[in-house]
Amino acid sequence: MNRTHSRRRGLAPRVARTSAALAAAALVAAGCSGPAEGDGGGTAIDYWLWDANQLPAYQRCAEAFEEQNPDLQVRISQYGWDDYWSKLTAGFVAGAGPDVFTDHLTRYPEFAQRDLLVDLSTLEATADTDPGGFQAGLTDLWTGQDDGLYGMPKDFDTIALFYDRNLVEEAGLSPEDLDGLDWNPEDGGSFEEVIAHLSVDEAGVRGDEEGFDAGNVAVYGMASNGSGGTDGQTQWSWLAASTGWNYTNADVWGTEYHFDDPRVQDSLAWLFGLVDKGFMAPFEEVGTAPNPQQALGSGRAALSANGSWMLGTYANLEGIDLGIASLPSGPVGHPVSMYNGLGDSISAQSPDPEEAARWVAFLGSDDCQRLVGEAGVVFPARPAGTEAAIEAFADRGLDVSPFTDLVDNGYTVFFPVTDNYGEISALVTPIMDEIYIGSRDVGTLTEVNEQVNSILGGG
Amino acid sequence: MALATTTRAGREGRRRRRDDTRLALAFILPATIGLVMFYFWPLLRGIYLSFTSWDLLSPVEFIGGDNYVRMVSDPVFWNAVRVTIQYVVINIGVQTVVALLLAVLMQRLSQSTLMRGLVLTPYLVSNVVAALVFLWILDFQLGIGNQLLEWIGLDRIGFFTTEAWAIPTIALVNVWRHMGYTALLIFAGLQTIPPTMYEAGRIDGASETRMFFGITLPLLRPILGLVLIVSVIGSFQVFDTVAVTTSGGPVDASRVLQVYIYDKAFAQFDFGYASALSVALLIILMVVTFLQYRITRAGQTDLS
Numbered sequence: 001m002n003r004t005h006s007r008r009r010g011l012a013p014r015v016a017r018t019s020a021a022l023a024a025a026a027l028v029a030a031g032c033s034g035p036a037e038g039d040g041g042g043t044a045i046d047y048w049l050w051d052a053n054q055l056p057a058y059q060r061c062a063e064a065f066e067e068q069n070p071d072l073q074v075r076i077s078q079y080g081w082d083d084y085w086s087k088l089t090a091g092f093v094a095g096a097g098p099d100v101f102t103d104h105l106t107r108y109p110e111f112a113q114r115d116l117l118v119d120l121s122t123l124e125a126t127a128d129t130d131p132g133g134f135q136a137g138l139t140d141l142w143t144g145q146d147d148g149l150y151g152m153p154k155d156f157d158t159i160a161l162f163y164d165r166n167l168v169e170e171a172g173l174s175p176e177d178l179d180g181l182d183w184n185p186e187d188g189g190s191f192e193e194v195i196a197h198l199s200v201d202e203a204g205v206r207g208d209e210e211g212f213d214a215g216n217v218a219v220y221g222m223a224s225n226g227s228g229g230t231d232g233q234t235q236w237s238w239l240a241a242s243t244g245w246n247y248t249n250a251d252v253w254g255t256e257y258h259f260d261d262p263r264v265q266d267s268l269a270w271l272f273g274l275v276d277k278g279f280m281a282p283f284e285e286v287g288t289a290p291n292p293q294q295a296l297g298s299g300r301a302a303l304s305a306n307g308s309w310m311l312g313t314y315a316n317l318e319g320i321d322l323g324i325a326s327l328p329s330g331p332v333g334h335p336v337s338m339y340n341g342l343g344d345s346i347s348a349q350s351p352d353p354e355e356a357a358r359w360v361a362f363l364g365s366d367d368c369q370r371l372v373g374e375a376g377v378v379f380p381a382r383p384a385g386t387e388a389a390i391e392a393f394a395d396r397g398l399d400v401s402p403f404t405d406l407v408d409n410g411y412t413v414f415f416p417v418t419d420n421y422g423e424i425s426a427l428v429t430p431i432m433d434e435i436y437i438g439s440r441d442v443g444t445l446t447e448v449n450e451q452v453n454s455i456l457g458g459g
Numbered sequence: 460m461a462l463a464t465t466t467r468a469g470r471e472g473r474r475r476r477r478d479d480t481r482l483a484l485a486f487i488l489p490a491t492i493g494l495v496m497f498y499f500w501p502l503l504r505g506i507y508l509s510f511t512s513w514d515l516l517s518p519v520e521f522i523g524g525d526n527y528v529r530m531v532s533d534p535v536f537w538n539a540v541r542v543t544i545q546y547v548v549i550n551i552g553v554q555t556v557v558a559l560l561l562a563v564l565m566q567r568l569s570q571s572t573l574m575r576g577l578v579l580t581p582y583l584v585s586n587v588v589a590a591l592v593f594l595w596i597l598d599f600q601l602g603i604g605n606q607l608l609e610w611i612g613l614d615r616i617g618f619f620t621t622e623a624w625a626i627p628t629i630a631l632v633n634v635w636r637h638m639g640y641t642a643l644l645i646f647a648g649l650q651t652i653p654p655t656m657y658e659a660g661r662i663d664g665a666s667e668t669r670m671f672f673g674i675t676l677p678l679l680r681p682i683l684g685l686v687l688i689v690s691v692i693g694s695f696q697v698f699d700t701v702a703v704t705t706s707g708g709p710v711d712a713s714r715v716l717q718v719y720i721y722d723k724a725f726a727q728f729d730f731g732y733a734s735a736l737s738v739a740l741l742i743i744l745m746v747v748t749f750l751q752y753r754i755t756r757a758g759q760t761d762l763s
Contacts (some may be wrong), residue, residue: 086725093515110728114516284617285599288708300600422727430710437622437709 119148123357151343195221214278223301242330339412526735648682684755
């Protein structure tokens, strides 16, 4: 743990040592074993990830990798999302972090800015990464402002609608009726008609019938996943984006946000306006930790927009017959989803960056991504892996084309990769909560946008 | 053992008085190391960092009083101060009254050790567990608390999810957890009041209420003062219950100082500003403690 490179510039050695000791104590307290030298000799590579569902697949990748590279060993650690980032930060401070770790688009810009990540194009094994080998655009997300590649695309995700077939059929609709819906921010289009029809009050009156009591709802047409904060990934990104709106003035590394655009404001007003109509649960009911899968599983809500990474969770819900429908098409004439993806980054503190790069290259290869795809948890970034995942889901009776068609057709917008995301998010999230609660008008986002842009510009 | 050596050393030892300073230092040393390393050093370093911009991962840069200037014009900070004070007032107000009542009941009504033990049990539950349990009990949809409300014909309440209820709910959850402990401290204070006082009171025909206000309360003042000082300091530092139940929401309704400091430091890596916020909390606590000490005259007793 006390590797020599733990002394980072700008830190008094004493502090570095103390933090390292504290980090070590924390690790021990958390019941995980600190790095020990590999058992079979050779170089050990520490790899971190947060998704427990994917751990088995990556374990298989590591085994395959070690077979091909007997001189290297991969040690995988998994920590829950919340712990993951504090441990990673502590790891960076103490110089005791992993060599390779799963990275997120909201986090990597700040790491890259502080020279904590290695540009993959400078390492032998990953120098010739071909962007064409991945689903379109994924490497763009991981390309920094200096054109360095800071993450090897590992998977991607899009948004679709989950529903319970039984509930939909009870309402006299067929799964086909949920396909090809249209939406607009003014009257909600046929999408709102379906949501209204699927909402039922305590007396059994449907949302599109006379006498529907919006104050006493038994089944909400739309499941709530909270206010969505800055990106509204599963909540409103797909609504706003289907009006032709985009978060910023560029696909990646935008320098101005667009919360002052009436299109996003109208989309938000429509979505959170569902609360008053009795078609979506009020903030009061879901709070800051919404659980849309539970709402769907318990029959509290009929439709739930969520990300492809939730497929496994929804598929495991008991007592429902899961169906997946495409997002409604918006004013632009087709559905649009946010397109987000995870990557594997190499820490600049790794003592063996070249060896780490060999592991990262393998993580980004067809071999590993096919293994990950076969596990049927997420959609790997390489087409071969995506195919494997589609098959794995099909074996479980799930047609996941509503997720993958979006990518095939290019109906996507990128996750907003910008500087200072943490500070922007801290500003915008409570404001979005207020809009959901109903105590703030969407029009005020115009002023908020100025503040956001000054954070973005001011650094 | 030390004693045996002294006697054997005998006269010589008395002439050249044995110096046990070194031994004393050796005994104090472990605690001192802990105190210096985990209290004084972080305190000094925290104050130093409050004059810098440091984001944990890049070099420390001295920026003078900028963080404090920023703080004065930061609406979230002032909101945090307001919310924290609101929490402390509800928490301490209710807790002290309930604990005092419990302590007097333990003293005057029941001598049962079992009862005294039972009162303390909530304190044995960790803050996080207590918060989680109440989060479930008071859940808007599934909570048994809300089901009861509905059952007796009232509307459901979003205890942790509405701005008006969040702080009172969290304050009362912590009252539930801490009242037994506070009651025990007050109870210990009650034990110092001589029973003869009550005998005298009874002979003079005073009622229980009269004796409570005439004897118990005045004689308890120094203890009550100290209990208040300790519990107010703890109350200002509320964090875990909020982190578990609302994480500062809805909007900023329960974003107490500690939660804001944590957000700034560990979510946004703005350690400089977070340190300045911590120093502000330290100053608030020092002022409040000083005032309390003076007002309650906790250093003096009327019992003599």
